[in-house]
Amino acid sequence: MYRYDQYDHLIVRERIAQYRDQVARRLNDELTEEEFLPLRLQNGLYMQRHAYMLRIAVPYGLLSTAQMRMFAHIARKYDRGYGHFTTRQNIQFNWIELEQTPDILTDLASVEMHAIQTSGNCIRNITTDEFAGVAADEIMDPRPFAEILRQWSTFHPEFIALPRKFKVAINGAVEDRAAIAIHDIGLTLVKNEDGEVGFRFMAGGGMGRTPIIGSVIREFLPWQHLLTYTEAVMRVYNSYGRRDNKYKARIKILLKALGVEEFSRLVEEEWQDLKDGPETLSREEYDRVAAYFEAPAYATLDDSNPLLAHPDNKAFGNWLNRNVKPHKVPGYASVVLSLKKTGVPPGDATAEQIDFVADLADKFSFGELRVTHEQNLVLADVKQSDLFEVWTLAKSKGLATPNIGLLTDIISCPGGDFCSLANAKSIPIAAAIAERFDNLDFQHDIGDIELNISGCINACGHHHVGSIGVLGVDKDGSEWYQVSIGGAQGKDAAIGKIIGPSFSGGQMPEVIDRLLQVYVQNRFEGERFVETAQRLGIAPFKEHVYATPISKGELVGEDHA
Amino acid sequence: MLEVVHEQIIRGREVVADDWRVLRLEENETPEGVVVPEGKVIVPLSVWLAQKETLSQRAELGVWIAADERFEALKGDADRFAVIAVDFPKFSDGRGYSIAFNVRKRLGYTGELRAIGDVLRDQLFSMSRVGFNAYATRKDRSIHDALKGLTVFSETYQASVDQPLPLFRRKERDVPLEHSDVGAGI
Ligand code: HEM
Numbered sequence: 001m002y003r004y005d006q007y008d009h010l011i012v013r014e015r016i017a018q019y020r021d022q023v024a025r026r027l028n029d030e031l032t033e034e035e036f037l038p039l040r041l042q043n044g045l046y047m048q049r050h051a052y053m054l055r056i057a058v059p060y061g062l063l064s065t066a067q068m069r070m071f072a073h074i075a076r077k078y079d080r081g082y083g084h085f086t087t088r089q090n091i092q093f094n095w096i097e098l099e100q101t102p103d104i105l106t107d108l109a110s111v112e113m114h115a116i117q118t119s120g121n122c123i124r125n126i127t128t129d130e131f132a133g134v135a136a137d138e139i140m141d142p143r144p145f146a147e148i149l150r151q152w153s154t155f156h157p158e159f160i161a162l163p164r165k166f167k168v169a170i171n172g173a174v175e176d177r178a179a180i181a182i183h184d185i186g187l188t189l190v191k192n193e194d195g196e197v198g199f200r201f202m203a204g205g206g207m208g209r210t211p212i213i214g215s216v217i218r219e220f221l222p223w224q225h226l227l228t229y230t231e232a233v234m235r236v237y238n239s240y241g242r243r244d245n246k247y248k249a250r251i252k253i254l255l256k257a258l259g260v261e262e263f264s265r266l267v268e269e270e271w272q273d274l275k276d277g278p279e280t281l282s283r284e285e286y287d288r289v290a291a292y293f294e295a296p297a298y299a300t301l302d303d304s305n306p307l308l309a310h311p312d313n314k315a316f317g318n319w320l321n322r323n324v325k326p327h328k329v330p331g332y333a334s335v336v337l338s339l340k341k342t343g344v345p346p347g348d349a350t351a352e353q354i355d356f357v358a359d360l361a362d363k364f365s366f367g368e369l370r371v372t373h374e375q376n377l378v379l380a381d382v383k384q385s386d387l388f389e390v391w392t393l394a395k396s397k398g399l400a401t402p403n404i405g406l407l408t409d410i411i412s413c414p415g416g417d418f419c420s421l422a423n424a425k426s427i428p429i430a431a432a433i434a435e436r437f438d439n440l441d442f443q444h445d446i447g448d449i450e451l452n453i454s455g456c457i458n459a460c461g462h463h464h465v466g467s468i469g470v471l472g473v474d475k476d477g478s479e480w481y482q483v484s485i486g487g488a489q490g491k492d493a494a495i496g497k498i499i500g501p502s503f504s505g506g507q508m509p510e511v512i513d514r515l516l517q518v519y520v521q522n523r524f525e526g527e528r529f530v531e532t533a534q535r536l537g538i539a540p541f542k543e544h545v546y547a548t549p550i551s552k553g554e555l556v557g558e559d560h561a
Numbered sequence: 562m563l564e565v566v567h568e569q570i571i572r573g574r575e576v577v578a579d580d581w582r583v584l585r586l587e588e589n590e591t592p593e594g595v596v597v598p599e600g601k602v603i604v605p606l607s608v609w610l611a612q613k614e615t616l617s618q619r620a621e622l623g624v625w626i627a628a629d630e631r632f633e634a635l636k637g638d639a640d641r642f643a644v645i646a647v648d649f650p651k652f653s654d655g656r657g658y659s660i661a662f663n664v665r666k667r668l669g670y671t672g673e674l675r676a677i678g679d680v681l682r683d684q685l686f687s688m689s690r691v692g693f694n695a696y697a698t699r700k701d702r703s704i705h706d707a708l709k710g711l712t713v714f715s716e717t718y719q720a721s722v723d724q725p726l727p728l729f730r731r732k733e734r735d736v737p738l739e740h741s742d743v744g745a746g747i
Pocket residue numbers: 046048053085086087088092164165167182183184205206207208209246247250412413414419420421458459460461462
């Protein structure tokens with residue numbers, strides 16, 4: 001993985017000094033809260049319902065075990081013993097004291113980490129495929145480009161006060177596991193007819209209040225022009241993006257207002273003066289960065305482990321089936337550690353689990369880890385012959401729930417329990433659903449499905465692109481939930497459609513159950529929930545869900561409905 | 562007419578006396594009708610465009626660009642101004658950074674480029690990078706404190722006006738491993 005050189009260290013060190021000074025000025029009232037707000041946000045510090053929350057950058061979701069252990073340290077020393085992995089491949093701590101944030105940053109810097117631009121109206125953490133570099137279907141490793149973009153966007157002087165947040169994702173595989181279509185910029189590495197590498201350049205995707213799938217603004221951009229072209233896009237957005245209404249300030253709104261053609265024309269015009277200029281990437285720079293992402297020293301192995309072919313242990317077999325992913329190197333596999341055990345908020349990990357996962361990665365996966373945007377963790381390079389042991393160990397810490405991609409692998413934002421913007425809680429809804437469908441045989445029968453929950457329209461839980469999306473809404477001061485179906489991330493990204501009037505929290509497990517019944521009765525052989533939902537449209541689902549009254553039900557925790 | 566006088570500004574990296582006045586139109590004034598006072602005045606772009614003929618006669622003139630105006634309006638004229646200023650209506654409004662960049666890069670302006678409006682210490686470093694070399698910082702804050710905002714970072718990754726080469730073209734950066742076929746896929 002990428003290692004800091006003297007310049008990276010210097011910039012992060014100077015940042016801490018700057019931020020420490022800003023905090024001091026805030027504390028002695030030289031800065032008003034209004035003035036401090038964008039400064040702290042650009043350092044990932046939010047004011048939440050109960051306390052400050054700090055979001056730490058995990059660039060493109062890749063971590064060393066030393067970095068992972070630092071999270072455990074932060075959880076213990078500055079928080080309440082746990083952290084929360086997010087859909088942005090980052091980690092958040094929910095109980096932070098403002099006064100301590102400079103010290104946390106100092107601790108983070110000791111393991112080459114920071115919280116720069118994890119929030120605020122600037123270019124955020126660049127996300128990518130959690131299986132980058134190891135996926136069997138990869139065309140090219142996106143991580144060197146993600147790192148090059150990370151450096152370029154860090155304290156970019158021109159783009160620190162954009163109209164709104166700005167998110168970039170890069171995919172280098174045939175499948176899209178980076179959800180590029182719902183990002184402000186979504187890049188796909190492609191090769192043209194002559195075998196040259198470049199990007200299919202999308203812009204204007206996003207969720208929130210107005211969910212929009214991104215548009216292709218350039219079919220093929222040679223890789224050397226990545227920074228100059230991105231700069232042109234950013235300048236057009238910074239110059240023309242709306243600022244009068246924060247809900248209409250994202251690049252997606254500008255792109256829709258201008259039309260793809262006019263938007264692309266403005267970008268191309270802006271680009272003419274930048275093209276081939278000094279920010280054009282050189283082969284040397286690419287090679288320098290790419291060298292950090294060289295494959296580890298794999299052993300020469302075969303794929304023929306009999307244990308894998310005929311697991312006689314059903315529980316292990318289930319886990320192999322769901323949580324173990326193919327690897328491009330024979331004899332290896334990638335393991336997804338589930339942070340979705342029933343009863344635990346999605347994405348939460350305790351300090352003990354964090355340390356434990358670091359130990360696992362040291363022992364079985366070359367000392368590296370990844371965070372997925374579904375809020376799970378990945379050991380990317382495990383020997384197939386070690387899988388049984390990894391499973392046994394992971395199970396002992398509640399990290400081997402065989403539910404990856406299944407109903408209880410729920411994406412959920414922190415919702416009303418933490419977030420001050422929430423209309424409704426999310427975590428208790430996720431918990432109630434997980435409890436209702438805890439039966440693994442049933443889940444395996446339902447198969448791939450994405451259940452995504454957001455506590456408000458900001459869509460931090462990606463509800464728009466869930467096979468089933470649940471959105472917390474406020475009706476006369478109580479918490480209600482609106483349900484959509486047929487959303488999808490990935491190559492066939494789609495925005496889900498709302499099935500009808502909203503439900504109380506306690507009704508949600510039954511609503512999900514009824515949706516699943518329609519699916520089970522109508523599915524074709526091998527058809528996933530989302531495919532059935534898209535084929536049938538919402539009508540039969542709607543009909544069945546609303547056919548008879550649903551009892552209010554019991555919701556774990558407080559239910560204001 | 563509303564005139565803003567700033568007695569002191571930061572020019573380069575120093576606090577200096579300043580005798581320019583910034584002309585801002587009041588609601589009942591029009592770019593055509595407003596009377597531009599004598600002396601060193603930084604006029605709104607709209608006033609310059611409306612009164613170009615008479616204003617061109619002046620020896621010393623400045624112009625300021627609002628955040629929602631386009632730098633292209635000064636094409637061909639930029640070099641005749643002693644000062645071009647860019648207005649920040651709110652410190653969180655970043656359009657001025659792109660305007661400054663383009664005034665330098667696309668108009669090739671080399672004179673004084675001044676940030677005016679809601680200009681605070683924590684913006685100065687970025688402003689200096691995109692081409693500003695003068696700052697009329699907010700009057701309710703210490704301008705000497707603001708000066709510290711210019712020296713936050715001693716190294717930067719990306720190119721901009723202050724530094725036309727990105728770090729990777731300026732410095733030999735460590736290459737971690739010896740590999741001959743690293744970029745094989747490219
Ligand atoms: C501290 C609590 C949080 C606050 C105050 C917050 C705030 C917001 C806001 C205001 C938006 C809407 C942006 C827009 O449409 O312009 C948003 C979107 C989003 N947030 Fe959060 N968020 C929080 C936590 C999270 C968490 C925990 C995650 C990850 C699990 C997350 C990931 C996202 C994503 C993926 C989006 C959608 C991006 C898009 O619209 O394209 N946020 N958030």
